[in-house]
Amino acid sequence: MTTLKDIGRRTFLAGSAGATALAATASYAQQAAPAAAPAAAATPAGAKKIGIGSPTVPTDQMVGAEGANPAWQAFFAELRAQGYNEGQNVVFEKTSGAAFNMVRCLQGNCCNTLGANLARTNPDVVFSGTTFIARGVNTTTETIPVVAVAGDLVGSGLVQSIERPGGNVTGVTAENGVALETRRFELLRETLPQANKVGYLVRSPINSPTAFSNSLIAAAQAAAQRQNMQFVPLYIDDVVDDVAIDASAHFRAMFEAKAQGVQAIVVAHTIDLTEYATDFGGLALAAKIPMIAPWRDTTAGGGLLSFGANTAEMYRLGGRQVGRILKGEKAEAIAVAVAEPELTVNTRTARYLGITVPATITGKAHEVL
Numbered sequence: 001m002t003t004l005k006d007i008g009r010r011t012f013l014a015g016s017a018g019a020t021a022l023a024a025t026a027s028y029a030q031q032a033a034p035a036a037a038p039a040a041a042a043t044p045a046g047a048k049k050i051g052i053g054s055p056t057v058p059t060d061q062m063v064g065a066e067g068a069n070p071a072w073q074a075f076f077a078e079l080r081a082q083g084y085n086e087g088q089n090v091v092f093e094k095t096s097g098a099a100f101n102m103v104r105c106l107q108g109n110c111c112n113t114l115g116a117n118l119a120r121t122n123p124d125v126v127f128s129g130t131t132f133i134a135r136g137v138n139t140t141t142e143t144i145p146v147v148a149v150a151g152d153l154v155g156s157g158l159v160q161s162i163e164r165p166g167g168n169v170t171g172v173t174a175e176n177g178v179a180l181e182t183r184r185f186e187l188l189r190e191t192l193p194q195a196n197k198v199g200y201l202v203r204s205p206i207n208s209p210t211a212f213s214n215s216l217i218a219a220a221q222a223a224a225q226r227q228n229m230q231f232v233p234l235y236i237d238d239v240v241d242d243v244a245i246d247a248s249a250h251f252r253a254m255f256e257a258k259a260q261g262v263q264a265i266v267v268a269h270t271i272d273l274t275e276y277a278t279d280f281g282g283l284a285l286a287a288k289i290p291m292i293a294p295w296r297d298t299t300a301g302g303g304l305l306s307f308g309a310n311t312a313e314m315y316r317l318g319g320r321q322v323g324r325i326l327k328g329e330k331a332e333a334i335a336v337a338v339a340e341p342e343l344t345v346n347t348r349t350a351r352y353l354g355i356t357v358p359a360t361i362t363g364k365a366h367e368v369l
Helices: 070-081 102-107 110-119 131-140 177-191 211-226 248-260 271-287 296-300 311-326 347-353
Strands: 010-016 022-028 048-054 090-096 125-128 146-150 169-174 197-203 230-236 264-267 291-293 305-309 337-339 341-345
Touching: 048 070, 048 110, 048 131, 048 311, 070 311, 090 110, 110 125, 110 131, 125 131, 125 311, 131 146, 131 169, 146 311, 169 311, 177 211, 177 264, 177 291, 177 305, 177 341, 197 211, 197 248, 197 271, 211 230, 230 248, 248 271, 264 271, 271 291, 271 296, 291 296, 296 305, 296 341, 305 311, 311 337
Parallel strands: 048 090, 048 125, 125 146, 146 169, 169 337, 197 230, 197 264, 264 291, 291 305
Antiparallel strands: 010 022, 305 341
Protein backbone atom coordinates (compact mmCIF):
# COMPACT_ATOMS: atom_id res chain seq x y z
CA MET A 1 0.00 0.00 0.00
CA THR A 2 1.14 3.52 -0.65
CA THR A 3 1.86 6.08 2.05
CA LEU A 4 1.54 9.82 2.34
CA LYS A 5 5.25 10.00 1.52
CA ASP A 6 4.87 8.09 -1.71
CA ILE A 7 1.43 8.26 -3.31
CA GLY A 8 2.00 8.32 -7.03
CA ARG A 9 2.23 11.86 -8.31
CA ARG A 10 1.28 13.45 -5.02
CA THR A 11 3.58 15.13 -2.54
CA PHE A 12 3.06 15.22 1.21
CA LEU A 13 4.49 17.98 3.42
CA ALA A 14 4.24 17.65 7.15
CA GLY A 15 5.57 19.30 10.29
CA SER A 16 5.12 18.38 13.92
CA ALA A 17 5.69 19.81 17.37
CA GLY A 18 5.48 16.96 19.85
CA ALA A 19 3.89 13.56 19.51
CA THR A 20 0.33 14.74 19.04
CA ALA A 21 0.77 18.34 17.89
CA LEU A 22 0.62 17.46 14.23
CA ALA A 23 -0.44 19.44 11.19
CA ALA A 24 0.00 18.77 7.51
CA THR A 25 -1.17 19.55 4.02
CA ALA A 26 -1.07 17.41 0.92
CA SER A 27 -1.53 18.18 -2.74
CA TYR A 28 -0.96 16.60 -6.07
CA ALA A 29 2.13 17.83 -7.87
CA GLN A 30 0.37 17.68 -11.20
CA GLN A 31 -3.13 18.47 -12.36
CA ALA A 32 -4.90 15.35 -13.54
CA ALA A 33 -5.33 15.02 -17.26
CA PRO A 34 -8.44 13.40 -18.70
CA ALA A 35 -8.26 9.64 -18.49
CA ALA A 36 -6.84 8.51 -21.82
CA ALA A 37 -6.71 5.05 -23.29
CA PRO A 38 -3.50 3.17 -22.40
CA ALA A 39 -0.81 3.12 -25.04
CA ALA A 40 -0.88 -0.06 -27.08
CA ALA A 41 1.89 -2.52 -26.24
CA ALA A 42 3.86 -4.39 -28.87
CA THR A 43 2.53 -7.93 -29.00
CA PRO A 44 4.86 -10.88 -29.70
CA ALA A 45 3.37 -13.35 -32.15
CA GLY A 46 0.78 -15.51 -30.43
CA ALA A 47 1.06 -13.67 -27.11
CA LYS A 48 -2.01 -13.06 -24.97
CA LYS A 49 -2.90 -9.54 -23.88
CA ILE A 50 -3.83 -8.87 -20.26
CA GLY A 51 -5.35 -5.56 -19.26
CA ILE A 52 -4.57 -4.57 -15.66
CA GLY A 53 -5.92 -1.63 -13.68
CA SER A 54 -5.52 -0.13 -10.22
CA PRO A 55 -7.37 2.76 -8.58
CA THR A 56 -4.36 3.86 -6.51
CA VAL A 57 -1.11 2.16 -7.54
CA PRO A 58 0.90 3.94 -10.29
CA THR A 59 1.58 1.88 -13.41
CA ASP A 60 5.33 1.82 -12.75
CA GLN A 61 4.55 -0.08 -9.52
CA MET A 62 2.25 -2.55 -11.29
CA VAL A 63 5.12 -4.91 -12.06
CA GLY A 64 6.63 -8.08 -10.67
CA ALA A 65 10.06 -6.66 -9.95
CA GLU A 66 11.55 -6.51 -6.46
CA GLY A 67 10.65 -3.25 -4.74
CA ALA A 68 7.36 -2.89 -6.61
CA ASN A 69 3.95 -2.88 -4.94
CA PRO A 70 3.74 -6.16 -2.93
CA ALA A 71 0.25 -7.05 -4.15
CA TRP A 72 1.24 -6.66 -7.78
CA GLN A 73 4.44 -8.63 -7.15
CA ALA A 74 2.24 -11.47 -5.93
CA PHE A 75 0.01 -11.20 -9.01
CA PHE A 76 2.92 -11.38 -11.45
CA ALA A 77 4.61 -14.19 -9.48
CA GLU A 78 1.46 -16.30 -9.76
CA LEU A 79 1.21 -15.62 -13.49
CA ARG A 80 4.79 -16.81 -13.91
CA ALA A 81 3.92 -19.92 -11.91
CA GLN A 82 1.07 -20.48 -14.37
CA GLY A 83 3.55 -20.26 -17.26
CA TYR A 84 2.91 -16.68 -18.38
CA ASN A 85 5.91 -14.37 -18.73
CA GLU A 86 5.78 -10.75 -19.82
CA GLY A 87 7.29 -10.10 -23.23
CA GLN A 88 7.31 -13.80 -24.08
CA ASN A 89 3.78 -15.16 -24.19
CA VAL A 90 1.86 -12.26 -22.58
CA VAL A 91 1.86 -8.47 -22.79
CA PHE A 92 0.14 -6.00 -20.50
CA GLU A 93 -2.00 -2.93 -20.99
CA LYS A 94 -1.89 -0.90 -17.77
CA THR A 95 -4.08 1.84 -16.40
CA SER A 96 -4.19 3.60 -13.05
CA GLY A 97 -6.15 6.25 -11.16
CA ALA A 98 -3.11 7.15 -9.01
CA ALA A 99 -2.97 10.70 -10.36
CA PHE A 100 -6.53 11.45 -9.28
CA ASN A 101 -8.25 12.16 -5.99
CA MET A 102 -9.67 8.73 -5.13
CA VAL A 103 -12.98 10.01 -3.76
CA ARG A 104 -13.65 12.21 -6.78
CA CYS A 105 -12.36 9.43 -9.02
CA LEU A 106 -15.11 7.18 -7.72
CA GLN A 107 -17.79 9.87 -7.61
CA GLY A 108 -16.97 11.17 -11.07
CA ASN A 109 -16.70 7.73 -12.64
CA CYS A 110 -13.00 8.22 -13.38
CA CYS A 111 -12.34 4.55 -12.56
CA ASN A 112 -15.21 3.53 -14.82
CA THR A 113 -13.59 5.53 -17.61
CA LEU A 114 -10.26 3.81 -16.98
CA GLY A 115 -12.00 0.45 -17.33
CA ALA A 116 -13.79 1.49 -20.51
CA ASN A 117 -10.55 2.68 -22.06
CA LEU A 118 -8.84 -0.54 -21.06
CA ALA A 119 -11.58 -2.56 -22.75
CA ARG A 120 -11.03 -0.63 -25.99
CA THR A 121 -7.49 -2.05 -26.22
CA ASN A 122 -9.21 -5.43 -26.75
CA PRO A 123 -7.37 -7.55 -24.15
CA ASP A 124 -7.95 -11.27 -23.75
CA VAL A 125 -8.72 -10.74 -20.06
CA VAL A 126 -8.81 -7.83 -17.61
CA PHE A 127 -7.56 -7.93 -14.02
CA SER A 128 -8.84 -5.08 -11.85
CA GLY A 129 -8.00 -3.98 -8.34
CA THR A 130 -11.48 -2.52 -7.89
CA THR A 131 -15.05 -3.20 -8.95
CA PHE A 132 -15.23 0.32 -10.40
CA ILE A 133 -12.70 -0.41 -13.16
CA ALA A 134 -14.36 -3.78 -13.74
CA ARG A 135 -17.72 -2.05 -14.11
CA GLY A 136 -16.13 0.34 -16.60
CA VAL A 137 -15.04 -2.58 -18.76
CA ASN A 138 -18.64 -3.80 -18.82
CA THR A 139 -19.95 -0.41 -19.94
CA THR A 140 -18.03 -1.03 -23.17
CA THR A 141 -18.48 -4.76 -23.61
CA GLU A 142 -19.54 -7.78 -21.60
CA THR A 143 -17.61 -10.22 -23.76
CA ILE A 144 -14.16 -9.60 -22.25
CA PRO A 145 -13.59 -11.80 -19.17
CA VAL A 146 -12.79 -9.81 -16.04
CA VAL A 147 -11.13 -10.85 -12.79
CA ALA A 148 -11.75 -8.30 -10.02
CA VAL A 149 -10.49 -7.99 -6.45
CA ALA A 150 -13.10 -6.54 -4.12
CA GLY A 151 -14.20 -6.34 -0.52
CA ASP A 152 -17.65 -7.65 -1.43
CA LEU A 153 -17.88 -8.86 -5.02
CA VAL A 154 -21.37 -10.27 -4.67
CA GLY A 155 -22.62 -7.11 -2.98
CA SER A 156 -21.27 -5.05 -5.87
CA GLY A 157 -23.71 -6.81 -8.21
CA LEU A 158 -20.99 -7.85 -10.67
CA VAL A 159 -21.42 -11.54 -9.91
CA GLN A 160 -24.54 -13.54 -9.10
CA SER A 161 -22.99 -15.72 -6.41
CA ILE A 162 -19.68 -16.96 -5.05
CA GLU A 163 -20.12 -20.44 -6.54
CA ARG A 164 -21.51 -19.40 -9.94
CA PRO A 165 -20.61 -15.85 -10.99
CA GLY A 166 -22.82 -16.24 -14.04
CA GLY A 167 -21.43 -13.52 -16.30
CA ASN A 168 -18.11 -12.30 -17.66
CA VAL A 169 -16.81 -11.32 -14.20
CA THR A 170 -15.25 -13.47 -11.49
CA GLY A 171 -12.54 -12.65 -8.99
CA VAL A 172 -11.47 -12.60 -5.38
CA THR A 173 -13.46 -11.24 -2.48
CA ALA A 174 -12.93 -10.81 1.22
CA GLU A 175 -15.22 -12.63 3.56
CA ASN A 176 -18.46 -10.66 3.85
CA GLY A 177 -17.29 -7.09 4.45
CA VAL A 178 -20.07 -6.12 6.83
CA ALA A 179 -19.51 -9.26 8.91
CA LEU A 180 -15.81 -8.45 9.21
CA GLU A 181 -16.62 -4.96 10.42
CA THR A 182 -18.64 -6.53 13.22
CA ARG A 183 -15.85 -8.96 14.01
CA ARG A 184 -13.34 -6.10 14.48
CA PHE A 185 -15.46 -4.66 17.27
CA GLU A 186 -15.60 -8.10 18.90
CA LEU A 187 -11.82 -8.46 18.73
CA LEU A 188 -11.40 -4.98 20.15
CA ARG A 189 -13.67 -5.82 23.09
CA GLU A 190 -11.75 -9.04 23.73
CA THR A 191 -8.43 -7.18 23.65
CA LEU A 192 -9.53 -4.07 25.54
CA PRO A 193 -12.41 -5.07 27.84
CA GLN A 194 -12.27 -1.64 29.50
CA ALA A 195 -12.78 0.30 26.22
CA ASN A 196 -16.27 1.78 26.33
CA LYS A 197 -15.90 4.74 23.98
CA VAL A 198 -14.72 3.84 20.49
CA GLY A 199 -14.06 6.06 17.48
CA TYR A 200 -14.89 4.93 13.95
CA LEU A 201 -12.55 6.39 11.31
CA VAL A 202 -14.38 6.75 7.99
CA ARG A 203 -14.91 9.25 5.22
CA SER A 204 -18.01 11.30 5.79
CA PRO A 205 -21.17 10.33 3.87
CA ILE A 206 -20.83 13.70 2.11
CA ASN A 207 -17.34 12.85 0.81
CA SER A 208 -18.01 9.19 0.05
CA PRO A 209 -21.74 8.63 -0.41
CA THR A 210 -21.63 4.99 -1.50
CA ALA A 211 -24.14 2.34 -0.47
CA PHE A 212 -21.32 0.08 0.74
CA SER A 213 -19.82 2.82 2.92
CA ASN A 214 -23.22 3.58 4.42
CA SER A 215 -23.79 -0.12 5.14
CA LEU A 216 -20.44 -0.29 6.95
CA ILE A 217 -21.30 2.71 9.13
CA ALA A 218 -24.63 1.13 10.05
CA ALA A 219 -22.96 -2.21 10.79
CA ALA A 220 -20.30 -0.50 12.92
CA GLN A 221 -22.91 1.37 14.94
CA ALA A 222 -24.82 -1.84 15.58
CA ALA A 223 -21.63 -3.72 16.49
CA ALA A 224 -20.60 -1.02 18.96
CA GLN A 225 -24.04 -1.16 20.57
CA ARG A 226 -23.82 -4.94 20.95
CA GLN A 227 -20.47 -4.52 22.71
CA ASN A 228 -21.89 -1.80 24.97
CA MET A 229 -19.55 0.75 23.43
CA GLN A 230 -20.29 4.40 22.81
CA PHE A 231 -19.91 4.97 19.05
CA VAL A 232 -18.05 8.15 18.00
CA PRO A 233 -17.84 8.86 14.23
CA LEU A 234 -14.47 10.30 13.23
CA TYR A 235 -15.19 11.67 9.77
CA ILE A 236 -12.43 12.47 7.31
CA ASP A 237 -13.31 15.36 5.00
CA ASP A 238 -10.15 15.77 2.95
CA VAL A 239 -11.43 16.45 -0.56
CA VAL A 240 -10.29 19.83 -1.94
CA ASP A 241 -11.04 19.39 -5.64
CA ASP A 242 -10.78 16.75 -8.34
CA VAL A 243 -7.06 16.33 -7.68
CA ALA A 244 -6.03 17.79 -4.33
CA ILE A 245 -6.49 16.40 -0.86
CA ASP A 246 -6.09 18.11 2.50
CA ALA A 247 -4.14 15.61 4.59
CA SER A 248 -4.55 17.76 7.68
CA ALA A 249 -8.02 16.16 7.79
CA HIS A 250 -6.37 12.92 8.90
CA PHE A 251 -4.68 14.74 11.77
CA ARG A 252 -7.87 16.57 12.67
CA ALA A 253 -9.62 13.21 13.02
CA MET A 254 -6.97 12.18 15.57
CA PHE A 255 -7.30 15.47 17.43
CA GLU A 256 -11.06 14.92 17.50
CA ALA A 257 -10.52 11.43 18.89
CA LYS A 258 -8.37 12.85 21.69
CA ALA A 259 -10.85 15.63 22.38
CA GLN A 260 -13.74 13.15 22.53
CA GLY A 261 -11.80 10.89 24.88
CA VAL A 262 -12.11 7.78 22.72
CA GLN A 263 -10.29 4.76 24.12
CA ALA A 264 -9.75 2.98 20.80
CA ILE A 265 -10.31 3.49 17.06
CA VAL A 266 -11.76 1.14 14.46
CA VAL A 267 -10.91 1.98 10.83
CA ALA A 268 -13.62 1.42 8.20
CA HIS A 269 -12.81 -1.02 5.42
CA THR A 270 -13.42 1.21 2.41
CA ILE A 271 -11.35 1.42 -0.76
CA ASP A 272 -10.88 5.18 -0.47
CA LEU A 273 -8.92 4.75 2.78
CA THR A 274 -6.57 1.95 1.74
CA GLU A 275 -3.81 4.20 0.40
CA TYR A 276 -3.38 5.73 3.87
CA ALA A 277 -3.30 2.42 5.73
CA THR A 278 0.27 2.70 7.00
CA ASP A 279 -0.11 6.35 7.96
CA PHE A 280 -3.18 5.73 10.10
CA GLY A 281 -1.14 3.35 12.25
CA GLY A 282 1.54 5.98 12.79
CA LEU A 283 -0.99 8.67 13.63
CA ALA A 284 -2.74 6.44 16.15
CA LEU A 285 0.58 5.58 17.78
CA ALA A 286 1.53 9.27 18.01
CA ALA A 287 -1.85 10.01 19.59
CA LYS A 288 -1.43 6.99 21.93
CA ILE A 289 -4.76 5.49 20.90
CA PRO A 290 -5.00 1.74 20.15
CA MET A 291 -6.31 1.08 16.65
CA ILE A 292 -7.75 -1.91 14.82
CA ALA A 293 -7.91 -1.75 11.02
CA PRO A 294 -8.63 -4.04 8.06
CA TRP A 295 -5.02 -3.93 6.80
CA ARG A 296 -1.79 -5.41 8.12
CA ASP A 297 0.03 -2.27 6.92
CA THR A 298 -1.79 -0.25 9.57
CA THR A 299 -0.65 -2.58 12.33
CA ALA A 300 2.91 -2.64 10.98
CA GLY A 301 2.81 1.16 10.95
CA GLY A 302 1.87 1.43 14.63
CA GLY A 303 -1.68 0.16 15.00
CA LEU A 304 -2.49 -2.45 17.64
CA LEU A 305 -4.52 -4.98 15.63
CA SER A 306 -5.59 -5.67 12.09
CA PHE A 307 -8.17 -8.14 10.89
CA GLY A 308 -8.87 -8.57 7.22
CA ALA A 309 -7.89 -10.31 4.03
CA ASN A 310 -4.25 -10.23 2.97
CA THR A 311 -4.15 -8.01 -0.12
CA ALA A 312 -1.13 -9.75 -1.64
CA GLU A 313 -2.85 -13.12 -1.24
CA MET A 314 -5.96 -11.75 -2.94
CA TYR A 315 -3.87 -10.60 -5.90
CA ARG A 316 -2.09 -13.96 -6.04
CA LEU A 317 -5.45 -15.73 -6.21
CA GLY A 318 -6.51 -13.27 -8.91
CA GLY A 319 -3.41 -14.13 -10.91
CA ARG A 320 -4.36 -17.80 -10.71
CA GLN A 321 -7.82 -17.04 -12.08
CA VAL A 322 -6.37 -14.98 -14.92
CA GLY A 323 -4.17 -17.96 -15.81
CA ARG A 324 -7.18 -20.26 -15.84
CA ILE A 325 -9.03 -17.95 -18.20
CA LEU A 326 -6.05 -17.70 -20.54
CA LYS A 327 -6.01 -21.50 -20.63
CA GLY A 328 -9.60 -21.56 -21.84
CA GLU A 329 -11.91 -21.58 -18.83
CA LYS A 330 -14.92 -19.27 -18.77
CA ALA A 331 -15.19 -16.58 -16.11
CA GLU A 332 -18.84 -17.46 -15.51
CA ALA A 333 -17.82 -20.97 -14.40
CA ILE A 334 -14.88 -20.01 -12.16
CA ALA A 335 -16.04 -19.66 -8.57
CA VAL A 336 -15.15 -16.44 -6.81
CA ALA A 337 -12.20 -17.08 -4.49
CA VAL A 338 -12.78 -16.02 -0.88
CA ALA A 339 -9.69 -14.75 0.93
CA GLU A 340 -9.71 -15.70 4.60
CA PRO A 341 -9.22 -12.85 7.07
CA GLU A 342 -5.96 -12.74 9.01
CA LEU A 343 -5.37 -11.33 12.49
CA THR A 344 -2.14 -9.40 13.08
CA VAL A 345 -1.06 -8.15 16.52
CA ASN A 346 1.64 -5.55 17.16
CA THR A 347 3.02 -6.38 20.60
CA ARG A 348 5.54 -3.51 20.36
CA THR A 349 2.66 -1.07 20.11
CA ALA A 350 0.93 -2.86 22.97
CA ARG A 351 3.97 -2.43 25.22
CA TYR A 352 4.30 1.23 24.25
CA LEU A 353 0.65 1.85 25.12
CA GLY A 354 0.85 -0.20 28.32
CA ILE A 355 -1.59 -2.83 27.03
CA THR A 356 -1.42 -6.51 27.89
CA VAL A 357 -2.79 -8.40 24.90
CA PRO A 358 -4.72 -11.49 26.04
CA ALA A 359 -3.33 -14.89 25.14
CA THR A 360 -6.67 -15.64 23.47
CA ILE A 361 -5.83 -12.93 20.92
CA THR A 362 -2.16 -13.71 20.30
CA GLY A 363 -2.99 -17.40 20.19
CA LYS A 364 -5.26 -17.03 17.16
CA ALA A 365 -3.16 -14.37 15.41
CA HIS A 366 -1.80 -15.14 11.98
CA GLU A 367 1.17 -12.90 12.75
CA VAL A 368 2.56 -11.30 15.92
CA LEU A 369 4.86 -8.34 15.40
